[in-house]
Amino acid sequence: MVRAQRIAVKRKRPPKNHTNKNLIASSVQNNDLLGHYKKMLLIRRFEEKAGQLYGMGIIGGFCHLYIGQEAIVVGMKAASQNIDTVITSYRDHGHMLAYGMDPKRVMAELAGRETGYSKGKGGSMHMFSRERNFFGGHGIVGAQVPLGTGLAFAHKYNEDGGVCHAYCGDGAINQGQVYEAFNMASLWKLPIVYVIENNKYGMGTSVERASATTELHKRGLSFGIPGKKVNGMDVSEVRGAAIEANKWCRKGKGPFILEMETYRYRGHSMSDPAKYRSKEEVAKVRKESDPIDTIKNQLLKTDICDEELLRSIDKKTKTLIQEAVEFAENSQEPNPNELYNDIYL
Secondary structure (H helix, E strand, C coil): CHHHHHHHHHHHCCCCCHHHHHHHHHHHHHHHHHHHHHHHHHHHHHHHHHHHHHHCCCCCCCCCCCCCCHHHHHHHHHCCCCCCEEECCCCCHHHHHHCCCCHHHHHHHHCCCCCCCCCCCCCCCCCCEHHHCECCCCCCCCCHHHHHHHHHHHHHHHCCCCCEEEEEECCHHHCHHHHHHHHHHHHCCCCEEEEEEECCEECCEEHHHHCCCCCHHHCCHHHCCCEEEEECCCHHHHHHHHHHHHHHHHCCCCCEEEEEECCCCCCCCCCCCCCCCCHHHHHHHHHHHCHHHHHHHHHHCCCCCCHHHHHHHHHHHHHHHHHHHHHHHCCCCCCHHHCCCCCCC
């Protein structure tokens, strides 16, 4: 009887490697967080430097910074596959860096140099990288949504298992072409995730003043497209939602909408003084929900990270950005003969 009880107790004990598996899983998760932190910090430091260079006249034309929204594109990229495609609007530098484009060539394009991704002819808003499946940067509000729907059609036609991530803002979501795209994507069950980066202001107008309904993730319901509201300031929550949406698309169920609630710290563009909101409002968001500070605090609670490591990462990131600046400044401007190349006439 005693022997039987001992056997029963023995059988209830967890496997010897149970604790090790938990530690490994925790370690992997923490390393993922560290990787997300590095990418988000790269975007933040790059954008800060781009703002400085714009003020110095090295970057010209339009320039829309991504500061404050870094968690969205990093979380989305973390859930993507190499076959997937991405397309976005003019607030695109963060997307380029998150999807693996070289900071040196991105900076060179911002400065209008021939070593840039569009040979110095696209500038801030129009960069492309076929090798990274990055199809732009587009300056026309909302135009990237039907183009992204076309990319999704190509994925389905080629049966390659890919999903398109099409980003747009809360201002673009009111454009008519967006709903034409929604209709076709749902009708043909296209694999596309529409990512609405709701940063609260379309140029200088708050979403409450511009949209009759502010629950933007529900905009596809009349077309049979499911949607979800996500805390776009939390990279882990973004990644989880992206995994869910990608699975939906890869199963052939059609499109999915993710509304990322986020916030931009700077004006709409470098020419926008952002007087339509108070300094207190911006400071409150920075203090309570900054995406980089949030992940930094999470990392400091783990056993893989401390303040010294974070300082080292920041230093290396700033060095990388400075190298990108020097590369851009030392690159040649495009030859005037290049002006009419790569254009369909």
